[in-house]
Amino acid sequence: MDAMPEFNRESGFAGESGAVKIQERLQKRHQARAEDAERRKEAKESKSVAEEQGEYFCSSFYTERASIEELLSGCSGADRAAVALLLEEVTARTLQLQKFLNDSTLFLTQYELRKAQDALQKLQSSLAEAREEALPRKKFAFRARAKATDKAPAADAPPPDAGAPADSGGAKVDGAAESVQCSFSNMDSVCLTKTAEEIQKRDVLLTHLTNCKVRLFGSPSTLHLKHIDSCEILCGPVSSSVFIDHCRNSTLAIPCQQLRTHHTTDTKVYLHVTSRAIIEDCRGVSFAPFSWSYPTLEEDYAVSGLDQGRNNWSQVDDFNWLAAGTHSPNWSVIPEVSIHIADQFIYAAAVC
Incomplete structure (x- = not known):
């Protein structure tokens, strides 16, 4: 029998080489379909895993938060020694909850992340309020200058130091008491410094500062910046969260676990953050890696x-x-050339 001929227009048959090519195309098509099915399967499994992780996070996070709140409620009516122990445990567990949240940010939705961060912030505020109520720090205030008609002070009484900044646990912000242990407020065109010994893992509040240079050495527990205008603020590593509200025309250098920024404009942030930074109602905010250095930074x-x-x-x-795949116009990355210039500036600005 003669060999089968090559493809012929009239007969419509293909030769052996044509059959091989058809078989190869069929195999490639089958392989492409199999790969597409595998990708769909992996995507579905990945989505399922993310949903399971989200469900596990929500269950674990809010169960632990409720447990901490219950423990915190035990401070009411307890003696000072018992309250001190309870607050120590609550603080440790709150920091662990913060770390759990930071480690989970990669698979949480924005809604889940925002809800959890709000819940954690309320818990931290409750802890600060409980600490202030149960273990209040001594209030320190400078006596007002005596009026001309008032009785003159005794000869051995030291004059009030009107130039020193108020630093108390009862600072007020927008009429509301803030439970903080270190603070600078209502200052203009001054240089302000806190040493590591003064901070000692305390909550730090800076509010209503204009044209000020602030250097915070050591490791604060949390840092709150409110109503900051045209300031330079350099801070050592913050063990938990930094909250910024109503900041403009400023330069900040901060390492932290979590950063939340509200109502902030035209501000440069040199940042080290172990979770994801969050901005809301902001514009003109730019970011670069944290670059401040001082002798005890590693410690x-x-x-x-x-x-x-x-x-x-x-x-x-x-x-x-919320436009997926499109960069927000409200923040940007500081250009590399500007980063190098700023590095030199910040290094030179280690002290005021």
Whole structure:
């Protein structure tokens, strides 16, 4: 029998080489379909895993938060020694809850992340209020200057130091008492410094500062910045969260676990953050890696517990910008050339 001929227009048959080519095309098509099915399967499994992780996080996070709140409620009516022990345990567990949240940010939705951060912030505020109520720090205030008609002070009484900043646990912000242990407020065009010994893992509040240079050495527990205008603020590693509200025309250098920024404009942030930074109602905010250095920085990192090898300074979530795949116009990355110039400036600005 003669060999089968090549493909012929009239007969419509293909030769052996044509059959091989058809078989190859069928195999490639089958392989492509199999790969597509595998990708769909992996995507479905990945989505399922993320949903399971989210469900596990929510269950674990809110169960632990409720447990901490119950423990915190035990402070009411207890003696001072018992309250001190309870607050110590609550503080440790709250920090662990903060770390759990930071480690879970990669698979949480923006809604889940925002809800959990709000819940954690309320818990931290409750802890600060309970500490202030049960173990209040001594209030320190400067006596007002005596009026001309008042009786003159005794000869051996030291004059009030009117130039020193108020630093108390009862600072007020917008008419509301803030439970903080270190603070500078209502200052204009001055240089302000807190040493590591003064901070000692306390909550720090800076509010209503204009044209000020602030240097915070050591490791604060939390840092609150409110109503900051045209300031330079350099801070050592913050062991938990930094909250910024109504800041403009300023330069900030901060390492922390979590950063939440509200109502802030035209501000540069040199950042080390181990979770993802969050901005809301902001514009003109720019970010670069944290670059401040001072002699005890490594020791302060150790005290704070921050992971120096993990910095998500450019991973910013804008809660006012929900267009997927499109960069928010409200924040930007500081150009590399500007970063080098700023590095030199910040290094020179280690002290006022």
